[in-house]
Amino acid sequence: MAQTHSNFISGHSNKKISDEGMFMKIERSSEWKEGFEERLENRQVWDNWTLYKMCYEVEKVRLIKDFNGLQAPNFLPGLKPYPHQVEAAQTVIERMNGKAILADEVGLGKTIQAGLILKEYLIRGLVKKALILVPASLINQWIEELNQKFHIPVVQYNKKYDMSYCDIVVCSMDMAKRSPHRENIYNQDYDLIIIDEAHKLKNPKTKNYEFVQNLKKKFCLLLTATPIQNDVFELFNLISLLKPGHLGNFETFQSVFSASKHNVEEDEFLKELINQVMVRNSRHETGIEWTNRRVQIIPLEFSEKEKEVYDMISELKHVSPVFSGAFSMITLQKEICSSKHAAYLTLNEMRKKCTNPEEVSFTDEIIVKISQLDTNTKAEKAYEIIKEANGEKVIIFTEYRASQAFLQNFLYEKGIISVPFNGKFSKSKREWMKQLFKEKAQVLIATESGSEGINLQFCHHVINYDLPWNPMKLEQRIGRVHRLGQEHDVNIYNLAIKHTIEDHILELLNVKIGVFEKVVGELDDILTFKMSI
Amino acid sequence: MYPQQIHQYIRQFFKENNCEIIRESDNFINVQLTIEMDKRIMNRPFYWKYLESTGDEPKPAQLTLITDKNRLTEGIAGEVVHYGSPRLNQLFKVTKELGSFVQMYEEPANPSGEQTILTPWVGVNYKITYSSDRTKEILYSLGINLLTGAILNGFQESICLLNLGSRIAPNTFHVPYIIKPIRALERLDAVIENQILHDDHTWAEEAKERLRKDLLVLEYFYRDIEEADRPECYESEKKAMEEQYETKVKIEVINGGLFYLYTNVG
Numbered sequence: 001m002a003q004t005h006s007n008f009i010s011g012h013s014n015k016k017i018s019d020e021g022m023f024m025k026i027e028r029s030s031e032w033k034e035g036f037e038e039r040l041e042n043r044q045v046w047d048n049w050t051l052y053k054m055c056y057e058v059e060k061v062r063l064i065k066d067f068n069g070l071q072a073p074n075f076l077p078g079l080k081p082y083p084h085q086v087e088a089a090q091t092v093i094e095r096m097n098g099k100a101i102l103a104d105e106v107g108l109g110k111t112i113q114a115g116l117i118l119k120e121y122l123i124r125g126l127v128k129k130a131l132i133l134v135p136a137s138l139i140n141q142w143i144e145e146l147n148q149k150f151h152i153p154v155v156q157y158n159k160k161y162d163m164s165y166c167d168i169v170v171c172s173m174d175m176a177k178r179s180p181h182r183e184n185i186y187n188q189d190y191d192l193i194i195i196d197e198a199h200k201l202k203n204p205k206t207k208n209y210e211f212v213q214n215l216k217k218k219f220c221l222l223l224t225a226t227p228i229q230n231d232v233f234e235l236f237n238l239i240s241l242l243k244p245g246h247l248g249n250f251e252t253f254q255s256v257f258s259a260s261k262h263n264v265e266e267d268e269f270l271k272e273l274i275n276q277v278m279v280r281n282s283r284h285e286t287g288i289e290w291t292n293r294r295v296q297i298i299p300l301e302f303s304e305k306e307k308e309v310y311d312m313i314s315e316l317k318h319v320s321p322v323f324s325g326a327f328s329m330i331t332l333q334k335e336i337c338s339s340k341h342a343a344y345l346t347l348n349e350m351r352k353k354c355t356n357p358e359e360v361s362f363t364d365e366i367i368v369k370i371s372q373l374d375t376n377t378k379a380e381k382a383y384e385i386i387k388e389a390n391g392e393k394v395i396i397f398t399e400y401r402a403s404q405a406f407l408q409n410f411l412y413e414k415g416i417i418s419v420p421f422n423g424k425f426s427k428s429k430r431e432w433m434k435q436l437f438k439e440k441a442q443v444l445i446a447t448e449s450g451s452e453g454i455n456l457q458f459c460h461h462v463i464n465y466d467l468p469w470n471p472m473k474l475e476q477r478i479g480r481v482h483r484l485g486q487e488h489d490v491n492i493y494n495l496a497i498k499h500t501i502e503d504h505i506l507e508l509l510n511v512k513i514g515v516f517e518k519v520v521g522e523l524d525d526i527l528t529f530k531m532s533i
Numbered sequence: 534m535y536p537q538q539i540h541q542y543i544r545q546f547f548k549e550n551n552c553e554i555i556r557e558s559d560n561f562i563n564v565q566l567t568i569e570m571d572k573r574i575m576n577r578p579f580y581w582k583y584l585e586s587t588g589d590e591p592k593p594a595q596l597t598l599i600t601d602k603n604r605l606t607e608g609i610a611g612e613v614v615h616y617g618s619p620r621l622n623q624l625f626k627v628t629k630e631l632g633s634f635v636q637m638y639e640e641p642a643n644p645s646g647e648q649t650i651l652t653p654w655v656g657v658n659y660k661i662t663y664s665s666d667r668t669k670e671i672l673y674s675l676g677i678n679l680l681t682g683a684i685l686n687g688f689q690e691s692i693c694l695l696n697l698g699s700r701i702a703p704n705t706f707h708v709p710y711i712i713k714p715i716r717a718l719e720r721l722d723a724v725i726e727n728q729i730l731h732d733d734h735t736w737a738e739e740a741k742e743r744l745r746k747d748l749l750v751l752e753y754f755y756r757d758i759e760e761a762d763r764p765e766c767y768e769s770e771k772k773a774m775e776e777q778y779e780t781k782v783k784i785e786v787i788n789g790g791l792f793y794l795y796t797n798v799g
Contacts, residue, residue, distance in 0.1 A: 009698060024734070024737060024780055024782055025779075025780070025781050025782065026729070026781075026782045026784065027781060027782070027783040028783070028784040028785075029785070029786070030724075030790065032786035032788075033715070033718060033786075035633060035634055036634060036714070036715070036718065036789065036790075037715060039634050039636070040714055040715070044634075046634055046635055046636045046699065046790070047631055047632050047633055047634050047635055047788075048549055048631060048632060048635075049635050049637055049697060049699065050545065050549045050632075051546075051549050051550075051628050051631045051632030052632040052633075052635045052788055052790070053632075053693055054542065054545065054546065054549075054628050054632060055625075055628045055629045055632040055633075055787065055788055056674075056689055056693075056787060058542075058628065058629075059658070059660060059787050060672060061534055061699050063660075063670050063672055064669060064670045065669065065670070066669060066670055067663075067667040067668065067736060068667070074616060075616060075617025076617055076618065077615050077616060077617070078615065081654065093667070094667075097666050097743055097747075097777065097778075098666055098777070116749070123666065124664075124667070124668040125662070126544030126664065126666065126667075126668060150619065151618060151619050213766050214765060214766050214769065216769045216770075216772065216773045216777050217770075217771075217773055218773045218777045219666075219777065220692065243747070243750060244750070244754040244766075244770060245750035245752070245753040245755075246750055246752050246753055248754075249753065249754050249755075249756070249757065251757070262734055276643065299589045354776070369652070412588075430635070436760075466585070499782070518698075
């Protein structure tokens with residue numbers, strides 16, 4: 001049997017080494033020696049000279065002559081990565097020592113960067129086992145890309161398998177954080193952890209965060225196009241997961257960067273620190289010719305009847321304590337801006353909680369008014385845009401399933417075929433819907449949860465039927481079509497009803513973009529204008 | 534490696550392993566595997582197990598490898614191989630398994646009928662890997678004269694063009710060795726260790742420095758918490774860093790053997 005024994009050399013005979021008091025571990029195996037002995041004693045036959053020479057030649061070709069530089073691209077002649085992707089991989093390995101946030105804008109190929117880094121570490125023997133944590137909907141995409149583009153055999157986590165025998169594992173975050181999977185994973189010794197859609201780790205009070213915090217992270221890549229969604233503390237949390245202390249601890253960070261106090265100098269300092277652990281390319285930095293984004297905000301006026309219902313809903317908080325909570329009020333206001341169907345569901349639920357007759361009758365009155373609404377200003381506008389697109393493909397994003405169904409029906413009556421899309425669809429259904437959209441239907445109507453992990457470069461009109469609170473969600477949506485492979489300018493239409501909650505949403509989106517750009521870098525146009533804080 | 538080099542490599546590999554080449558162009562190769570090669574590379578143990586139990590006639594597979602997809606004009610279906618592809622990596626691995634140990638005799642160029650005396654050598658090809666969070670590899674090909682104990686660097690380069698055979702040629706003799714081959718191997722191992730000892734190890738110092746800096750940052754994060762009260766992730770974080778930057782040296786033998794040489798290489 002081959003034995004591995006190691007001995008230590010201290011630097012007795014070498015000044016340089018002994019000065020530093022350095023000890024180095026030498027690993028060697030006695031396997032070859034044993035094979036040699038067997039042949040000397042005629043217990044085994046000798047090998048072929050040509051194969052012997054070929055073997056040595058191959059070793060010469062494959063020799064990694066330098067600590068720096070990437071080997072992986074030589075092994076992947078079919079991949080043809082973009083320069084910014086190769087550069088990012090090299091920066092992560094050589095400047096960030098394998099712990100980094102990959103934060104390229106949506107559609108620039110963060111998976112390719114992560115794949116290059118993983119491949120490089122595998123070739124160099126620095127990573128034997130790796131764990132890739134992703135949203136469930138992206139598992140298959142990761143497995144496919146790593147297999148086909150990188151020749152890295154990956155298995156999907158399965159509690160029936162013995163994880164000691166699975167080297168590269170992809171698992172959904174939701175599953176990984178739960179018992180007994182959590183313990184299964186903790187028991188393995190992973191050299192590299194990759195986490196996709198890492199912005200989901202922004203909150204340190206969540207199970208996701210705690211799970212990752214307790215995971216041993218030798219090399220670690222966090223992938224997100226949106227490292228800040230709302231405020232700079234999210235980035236603090238993300239970096240503290242990757243390299244605790246890099247931005248100081250929470251108290252010091254808070255005292256320096258609490259919104260009221262901080263100034264430009266500190267922003268510069270923060271930017272510098274962030275650059276030490278984060279790679280971010282924006283579209284125009286990649287050197288690739290990008291098509292333009294044409295963004296329009298389309299302000300709309302409610303019809304008389306719609307306005308009446310909106311005002312009545314806003315009035316509800318004065319009428320009944322059931323509606324006085326800010327959250328439920330805002331939800332309802334947003335919903336009625338979307339469609340009566342969306343608002344009706346919520347209203348009906350809340351009506352059940354009303355007790356006094358006055359509340360009930362007022363709510364009922366609204367419900368009657370809602371049911372009588374026969375126009376939807378936004379839907380009409382969306383239809384207009386679709387018509388003007390002249391048969392070209394259009395994606396509509398809405399926040400509500402009820403609006404999604406309504407829109408599909410509404411467009412159908414106008415003679416426009418659409419397909420629905422959301423994150424709950426199985427992989428095959430997603431593919432099927434994508435195919436239908438590509439070949440049969442002019443319009444795809446997606447809810448928010450459908451906006452990750454689907455690539456639709458063949459389409460270049462995006463209607464944001466409802467606006468989310470978070471600018472990065474908008475970016476995610478636009479990124480579905482404005483990514484590598486898009487050949488046309490991309491038209492984005494943001495619909496917003498004047499004098500309603502949607503005014504506030506627009507304003508808030510602007511402020512948040514301001515925070516993001518201060519510390520992370522410029523964002524491609526999401527809204528049409530930018531305001532600073 | 535260019536497609537032509539890969540093609541040459543694959544062709545040679547199968548030829549040396551007695552697998553018949555059925556069809557080939559510059560861009561693809563179609564071979565009939567031997568039973569032994571099928572068992573090694575086709576990954577179908579159940580088929581072979583089944584055959585053993587039924588006693589049916591074995592039908593080793595044929596393999597078609599496309600070595601240059603871009604130039605392929607023939608309508609050939611097969612596996613595309615390129616540098617880095619799993620199949621080629623597998624063939625490299627098998628080459629190593631089948632080309633680890635040799636015993637070779639030089640056949641003098643112009644046999645004048647006189648007796649020729651060969652000198653015994655042990656030659657070993659080593660690969661050294663330095664690693665921390667990065668890696669670097671160095672090849673050493675060392676030979677040791679089993680009569681004099683003289684050591685030669687670049688041994689493989691000196692002998693690869695000689696006319697060597699696996700049997701001793703007629704009218705040729707070799708001197709019995711004075712240093713036993715195993716002893717010689719140990720001497721070469723010592724030479725390699727000494728070589729490592731005297732090498733420039735700035736890389737290791739730099740790795741230690743990276744570790745030191747990262748540890749400082751970590752300590753800062755937890756500085757307001759007493760050592761004993763720190764959460765588990767503090768320890769695991771620290772352990773991860775120590776592993777990340779751990780400096781290691783690995784010595785591997787690629788292959789080696791006994792060589793009886795007429796040419797004076799050293």
